[in-house]
Amino acid sequence: MPTLLPYTLASRDRSSLNKLDTLVENRKVFTLEKCELNIYETFQAAESVPLKFNDLVITSMLRGKKRMHARDNSLFDYVPGESLLWQANEWMVIDFPEATAEAPTQCVALTISSGEIEETLQFLNRRFPKVDESGEWNISMEEFYLLNSTDLAGAIEKIIRVSVEESRMKDMFAELALRELLLKLMQTQARQLIEKHYKQMSAHHRFATVIQYIKENRHQKILVDDLCRKVYMSRPNFFRIFKREFGITPVDYILKEKIQLAKELLENPAANISTVCYQSGFNSINHFIRIFRQFENCTPLKYKHRHMGKGH
Structure with missing residues (x-):
């Protein structure tokens, strides 16, 4: 499964680590008009770290391993090549079993405004209705665990690149990249859903x-x-x-x-x-x-x- 390249932050030697606000989920933020990109790094092992966002969030692992506490209280490993979809205002709880200063975990979390999601869904349902009785374009919170396809990984990399670059037109580029990402997300969900339930469907x-x-x-x-x-x-x-x-x-x-x-x-x-x-x-x-x-x-x-x- 396609993996995303780690994002290169400033040099992290021992002295620079002392200047960070925290060694667990230290955050660098890139704020745009319709989304916010967060890059998290963790430099030491930790357990049961809570995290919550005000908007729907798509996360992707770049480096290392996390252990996620699922909604049913089971545990699953979260590694590069995988992405997660998480509801707004819902807590996620994370363990960092292998994080060290020499080998930190790194993850991106992209929050997307509800208005942008609704506009994209309306556009797709109006212009490109789905076939048969498969319903309308929609984001399913049941299919929250995603194996990155080449297209999905490429769309995530594009929004990362647009978010971190300096450009007067970055909000316009970000809007186009967001729509592509939401489409790839729903296509990935549709494919995973039909692969699980093709006999019933x-x-x-x-x-x-x-x-x-x-x-x-x-x-x-x-x-x-x-x-x-x-x-x-x-x-x-x-x-x-x-x-x-x-x-x-x-x-x-x-x-x-x-x-x-x-x-x-x-x-x-x-x-x-x-x-x-x-x-x-x-x-x-x-x-x-x-x-x-x-x-x-x-x-x-x-x-x-x-x-x-x-x-x-």
Whole structure:
């Protein structure tokens, strides 16, 4: 999953740390007209640190690890490559099990005004209504845990870049970047939701049938024309609406599922790259390795060795 690059703050040597207001969730703030970007750094281990925002907030880990207390009081690790969505005026409670002065945690938290969210939702529902009975564009607080897609990570990086730069037009650039980020957020939520419940949703959401077919046939060749016929759409219309709904093309989604299958197969110590290639529906090892690297930023062999190392 795509990770965001850490933001470079001023040099943090021992003497500069003494000048900070706090070593736990020390904050640097960039305030704009319709949002506020907060960059938090923690330089020592800590437990049960409370945090609350007045507006809806999207957070993304840049470096290190946090342990979040979920709404049901369970704990889950929060690491780079992941983002969280949190309601306005709702407490989050955080542990910092590994933070040190030499290896601080770093996280961004972007608060967005309710007015900007409402304007964006109205625009999308008016101009780009969703298909079938899948409802209107909306932000779901149930899907608060997000695995960063390339598009979502790119949208977050863009709003960070706009927020920290010095420009007389930064508020205008930020508004455009916010709308893109909210769209990518909702597309990511829609994709995660349908992946969890495609069987239950197949009766009222035509793309649920497509997702189910892809998942059940990822081990073999999947033709996009067959998917078009399943939902009675022309090929151009199918590509356009699928990308609008989920933020990814049908071809890339098929490849993503095949690479996920390959990763599962590579976790078997006895698996070899050639066998995994063909069991994942690829007919060329070179093509398989290229696509795997595109999605995972490493070769299948490196992924296998890395997983075996974790097993030890």
